[in-house]
Amino acid sequence: MLSITNLHAKIGDNEILRGLSLELKAGEVQALMGPNGSGKSTLANVLAGHEAYEVTGQVLFEGEDLLAMSPEDRAAAGVFLAFQHPVEIPGVGNLYFMRTALNSLRRHRGLDEIDAMDFLEFAKEKMELVEMDRSFMSRSVNEGFSGGEKKRNEILQMAILEPRLAILDETDSGLDIDALRVVANGVNALRSQDRAMLVITHHQRLLDYIVPDRVHVMAEGRIVRSGDKQLARALEEHGYVGFDQVSLEPSASVAAR
């Protein structure tokens, strides 16, 4: 579904992604871990089409050249990013925002727009998934939301927009254990055979709830190690020590322990 080959991204002279390659198939959930500054969020932003970066390399999404598409076209193609820091949009109702987004996607795909009443029913159902109160419907987008509420709101949007590829950028950061469980349940409910997910996280903890098919470790702008979920556990025990030099071989210091 997603095929990234030798991806480079920089801002000015600062090269952040340095030849990253990754394959993600439909139905898979892959986790991407790595220390601060290793380029995880940059990858998420580049995939979503953020224009701050100078990007080279190849990214194919279902055979299409993703890098050539505008952010909204990528969304229409089925790419969704759960933001690390969801923005506030004062005065714009949360439910209205989501209906506008869904209808934009539907228009793009040649489907009829969904009317306000039908959408309300649809949204109520999805809100139960992330245990969100009705009051969130009429509040402005993310305005005055707590950190946990913002993250739940991202998962709600994912549930409503039903993407083909979901990228979750540190959706677990700043969550207490209850909120983490709610978010993870929401994500698990959305796992499906025709959807792929890339879960970016610092902590193995999230991966206890969202069990990945594969785990990658990033350092200095590329993937330096890949493995199954055991790799995340090894990281939790030993930290990222030994992963900081760029090497495609398993790092000696971790392997030796």
Added chain:
Amino acid sequence: MRFENGQKIRVVEPEPLALGSKSTAPLGPLRRPRSQFAAEGARNHTQCDSLLLGSDTGAHTFPYIEVKNSTAQVEHEASTSKIGEDQLFYCRQRGISEEDAVSMIVNGFCREVFKELPMEFAVEAQRLLNVSLEGSVG
């Protein structure tokens, strides 16, 4: 009172009032204080929030307030913000076109004021807003 591009003026005026506010030069004060001398304990708060749409735009606020009764309490507050690249990117990531996103963000910004207006003014203000937004993205 006058709305200029991308500006929101919110006036909280429990009566009796002494009001004088003007935003962006160069036309001079738009409203002069009335009942200047009789208004004992007048209270006024004027807020002028500007939202910049383009990269070459600016906003300047020159509050002009005349107070002729020393018991009056008058406040003026102004802020200027720009439509955030982050807000636009967020909307576009959800599939909303750039033009629709700008319109949505601006409408949200103005909503707090519009909802205070009588229906016929609100409709008119909305129409003016839509006209002024056309072609502002590019």
